[in-house]
Amino acid sequence: MPTYEHPTLFIDGRWVNPAGSGVIDVIDPATEKVIGHVPNGSAADVDAAVHAARGAFDPLISVDERRDRLHLVIDAMEKRLPDIAHLITAEMGAPVRIAETVQTQVPLAVAKGFADALDGFAFEERIGNSLVLREPYGVVGAITPWNYPLYQVVAKVLPAIAAGCTVVLKPSNDAPLSVFAFVEACEEAGLPPGVINIVSGPGQVIGERLASHPDVDFVSFTGSTGVGSRVGELAGQSIKKVALELGGKSANVILDGADLATAVKVGVGNAFLNGGQTCMAWTRMLVPQRHYGEALDQIEAAVARYTVGDPWDPATRIGPSASRSQFNTVRGFIERAAREGARLVTGGAEPVRDRGFFLAPTVFADVDPESELGQEEVFGPVLAVIPYTDADDALRIANGTPYGLSGAVWAADDETAIAFARRVQTGQLDINGGPYNPAAPFGGYKKSGIGRELGRFGLEEFLQTKSLQLRAGA
16 A cells, blocks of 8 residues: 655645644554655644635635636546545545445535536525625635545535635544545646645644634534534634534434335445444434334344445445544443443444454444433444334434434335424434435534535525615616
8 A cells, every 4th residue: 555645735826844843644444554644734834824815815706706616626626536535445444335436426416516506596686675795704714524534525615615715624634635635636726826725733723723713704614513612612702603514313213104124224324334434324223112123133134234344345335443543432332332231233342353443333222312322423333223102202212312413214105204304303304215415405403513514505604695775776
């Protein structure tokens, strides 16, 4: 495996040496070997990047110029997708079958969705005697996580460009290589200097400086609820806008009369997608008590098909946890769940391999909805199966966590499922297996976040509104 070296940061249209010292090791979670390095940036690097972004920001940029920039970036990114998929497998362990599809083709669809939204967007409208304008926010600090590195960058940078903003991007230290490759695509696209900048480094330094910087107008963060709270606290000191896409504990609710086999099969696939390292994973499966035993048998059979192994093997469905830290976190959840009385159906906390951060897909039955496993996000291949007595009980359990990001409802017909879904406190729900829509708004209720991403709704987050009161007859 070659090593990937990025000794410089991209600031003001140039690759420059960081003001900070040292490098960050990028670890292959399948082999535990160092496969690359990125700069260990400093607050001074953030200041330089923000200064460049401020200088590049033009509040009167035309829609045509935004459209041109957006399409140039999409075209340049699309050419690099095979290489980016390779980097994602190397740096965070996504199986190659996931890296070449979900990790790269979904971001491409999302990017094209922003282009479609821009084409039909009303940046000006008349309301009575007022002319209402939607203008770019300004300088955006974008802080992205490791689990879907390209998707999360696309979901922030592309709508920012479409809105006319400029960006300072801080990638995760665990999966920065694919993000640097994306910035290289932006360079190839010929964006003006300062429109896109990247500064890697510790969250406590780079992320906190971005969130508190007086010349950053808007911070868009995806990550844990705890860190999101800190970002919001720092941003609030200068009254800047924040968008937070945070944790989830999404419920897959299988109502009585639903197609149990399909709901179980799709639900297991969603829970273990990307090794369970998905904020919108359906990590709680709610099953009618009278079908509980049947459902558990089907779940166990479905999980048996989820091979764990070398992420470069096309047959592998679950690769390693993305880091030693995450590996240890997931093991801790599994061990505590067993001690607290949940019944282990399959899997467990023991490593699958001697080297690498591999865990088997794990299923617990008889999970207390109020327990840690019933309440907290694990971010690993762990599914909690919970029985319920009737629809009201299912609704109580579904709504009974601090989170509200995603989920699913299965019923005998769409009308019944939609009626139930209207009462679920979450930002997005699949109805009887409805497919993913990259133009639909995505975001959370409660502690799952603030704001929306994707399509027109994602574009609107990067715009602020001005109204001009006109004279009669104007």
